[in-house]
Amino acid sequence: AQKITQTQPGMFVQEKEAVTLDCTYDTSDPSYGLFWYKQPSSGEMIFLIYQGSYDQQNATEGRYSLNFQKARKSANLVISASQLGDSAMYFCAMRDRPPFQGAQKLVFGQGTRLTINP
Amino acid sequence: DAGVIQSPRHEVTEMGQEVTLRCKPISGHNSLFWYRQTMMRGLELLIYFNNNVPIDDSGMPEDRFSAKMPNASFSTLKIQPSEPRDSAVYFCASSWGETQYFGPGTRLLVL
Numbered sequence: 314a315q316k317i318t319q320t321q322p323g324m325f326v327q328e329k330e331a332v333t334l335d336c337t338y339d340t341s342d343p344s345y346g347l348f349w350y351k352q353p354s355s356g357e358m359i360f361l362i363y364q365g366s367y368d369q370q371n372a373t374e375g376r377y378s379l380n381f382q383k384a385r386k387s388a389n390l391v392i393s394a395s396q397l398g399d400s401a402m403y404f405c406a407m408r409d410r411p412p413f414q415g416a417q418k419l420v421f422g423q424g425t426r427l428t429i430n431p
Numbered sequence: 432d433a434g435v436i437q438s439p440r441h442e443v444t445e446m447g448q449e450v451t452l453r454c455k456p457i458s459g460h461n462s463l464f465w466y467r468q469t470m471m472r473g474l475e476l477l478i479y480f481n482n483n484v485p486i487d488d489s490g491m492p493e494d495r496f497s498a499k500m501p502n503a504s505f506s507t508l509k510i511q512p513s514e515p516r517d518s519a520v521y522f523c524a525s526s527w528g529e530t531q532y533f534g535p536g537t538r539l540l541v542l
Contacts, residue, residue, distance in 0.1 A: 423473050
């Protein structure tokens with residue numbers, strides 16, 4: 314069964330610094346996808362970035378990038394130039410079925426609470 | 432374009448009462464997911480539908496929980512009878528392809 318591990322329950326970072334949030338995963342399926350979501354204190358879940366297991370390049374979306382190391386089974390989220398509004402819970406998630414096989418089940422990690430200090 | 436819409440946003444009820452949560456997915460999306468979030472268990476998938484058909488309900492806690500998707504634009508999650516341990520935030524999400532987009536959630540408190 315697939316598993317997602319986020320080892321950092323909380324992180325504190327100074328504004329404008331870069332942040333790396335760790336995520337490791339375990340799956341036996343060669344085709345999988347990795348996702349990061351942000352959950353601010355207001356409670357909604359906001360999609361940030363996606364990486365497919367066959368993607369050659371690391372995914373990037375604005376200030377977010379995903380440091381994908383397939384051999385290590387890690388998919389760390391990097392936030393550049395952090396802002397106060399980045400303070401939130403961050404969840405790593407994985408689906409372990411090829412995208413063409415209908416809907417896919419996401420498994421989430423326990424999350425990392427990021428606090429950006431002014 | 433409107434995102435996933437959930438109602439109600441907050442629900443307080445007494446143990447034993449029936450609770451119905453509603454979800455309208457993003458137009459054009461063909462998959463719909465119901466999740467539950469608690470401090471103890473994190474985010475758990477309860478059930479998901481593809482083209483209105485339930486694909487996997489293995490996450491549904493017990494027979495007190497049921498979900499329906501009568502058409503592409505509406506789904507319900509029903510708890511009958513409700514218990515205090517059902518208190519949680521319930522999220523609906525929809526997708527067409529890789530990414531699931533979440534609704535704002537329903538915060539349920541069962542007294």
